[in-house]
Amino acid sequence: GAGVSQSPSNKVTEKGKDVELRCDPISGHTALYWYRQSLGQGLEFLIYFQGNSAPDKSGLPSDRFSAERTGGSVSTLTIQRTQQEDSAVYLCASSFLAGGSYEQYFGPGTRLTVT
Amino acid sequence: GDSVTQMEGPVTLSEEAFLTINCTYTATGYPSLFWYVQYPGEGLQLLLKATKADDKGSNKGFEATYRKETTSFHLEKGSVQVSDSAVYFCALTPNTGNQFYFGTGTSLTVIP
Numbered sequence: 485g486a487g488v489s490q491s492p493s494n495k496v497t498e499k500g501k502d503v504e505l506r507c508d509p510i511s512g513h514t515a516l517y518w519y520r521q522s523l524g525q526g527l528e529f530l531i532y533f534q535g536n537s538a539p540d541k542s543g544l545p546s547d548r549f550s551a552e553r554t555g556g557s558v559s560t561l562t563i564q565r566t567q568q569e570d571s572a573v574y575l576c577a578s579s580f581l582a583g584g585s586y587e588q589y590f591g592p593g594t595r596l597t598v599t
Numbered sequence: 600g601d602s603v604t605q606m607e608g609p610v611t612l613s614e615e616a617f618l619t620i621n622c623t624y625t626a627t628g629y630p631s632l633f634w635y636v637q638y639p640g641e642g643l644q645l646l647l648k649a650t651k652a653d654d655k656g657s658n659k660g661f662e663a664t665y666r667k668e669t670t671s672f673h674l675e676k677g678s679v680q681v682s683d684s685a686v687y688f689c690a691l692t693p694n695t696g697n698q699f700y701f702g703t704g705t706s707l708t709v710i711p
Contacts, residue, residue: 488642515697526703527643527688534697575642579697584650585631586697588690590642 486510488591490576496597497566505561505594509578516559517588518551519575527575533559566598601626605689605702612679612709620674620705622663622689630691632656632665632672637686637704646674646687679709 489508497503509516518530529543533553544550548566553559563570573593579586606621624630631650635643647656649665649672656663661676674687689702 517699527701529699529701532698540698577643577699579699581697583648585648586692586699587645587648588633588692588699589645590635592642 488576488578488589490574490591490594492594493592494595494597496599499568499598500565502562502564503566503596505563505574505576505596507559507561507576507591509557509559509576510580510589511557513578513580513589514556515579515586516553517577517579518559518561519577520545520572521575521593522572530561530574563596566596568598571596571598601630601691601693601698601700603689603691603700603702605687606705607703608686609706609708612707614681614709614711615678616709618674618676618679618683618707620687620689620707622672622674622702624670624672624689624691626670626691626693628694629667630693632663633690633692633699634661634663634672634674635688635690635701637688639685643688679707681709681711683707684709 491506516533520528531551532540548564551561575593577588577590579588633648634646636646647658649656652667654665686704
C-alpha cells in the first residue's frame with residue numbers, strides 16, 4: 485500500500501553533470517506528473533504522462549530536461565549538463581479517478597543541489 | 600486557459616484565530632477543486648476537494664465551498680493551531696482529462 489516514492493531523496497551534483505531522478509507511482513494510477521518547486525516558490529509544472537498517450541512536455545524549461553515513463557509505471561526525469569538554477573525540489577505525483585474526479589498524490593520529492 | 604489565483608502570503612495568525620485563504624479560478628465547464636497542504640520538509644497532501652457547485656469539502660476542521668457564481672473555493676478554519684503552519688495550495692482539474700492547475704501557494708504561520 486505504498487504511496488508515490490521518489491529516489492534519491494537528496495542529490496548533490498556538480499555543474500555540468502547529468503542527473504537522473506526516479507519516480508515510482510502508486511500501482512494502477514494511469515497518470516504521472518513531474519513538478520519543480522524552487523525554494524519558497526509554488527509548483528512549476530514540467531511534464532505529464534497519461535496512459536499510452538504522448539506526454540505533455542509543455543512545461544519543460546529547456547532541452548536539457550527530458551523524461552520517460554517505462555511500461556506505464558516508473559518514470560525517470562533526466563537533466564543534462566546541470567546548471568545552478570536547476571537546484572530545486574523535484575516532485576512527482578500520480579493520479580486516479582475517485583469520487584467523480586481525479587485525485588493527485590505526491591511523492592516526498594528529490595532535493596537537487598547543483599554546486 | 601484554466602488557472603487558479605490564490606491569496607498571497609505570508610499569513611501569520613495567533614492560535615485559535617479564524618483563517619480564510621482566498622482562491623478563485625478560471626475554467627470552462629465544471630472543474631473539480633482541491634486544497635493541498637505542504638508541511639515543512641514534506642510533499643503535498645490532499646486536504647479536501649469538491650467536485651460540483653455548492654459542494655463543501657472538509658477535513659481536519661478545514662472547509663471550502665465550491666461557489667460557481669463567484670468562481671471561488673476559499674479555505675476556512677474556525678480555530679487554527681500551531682500544527683496548521685504550512686503552505687496551502689489551491690488547485691483545479693477540468694472535467695475533461697486530468698491535468699492539474701495549481702495556485703502559487705499561501706504560507707501560513709500560527710503563533711502560540
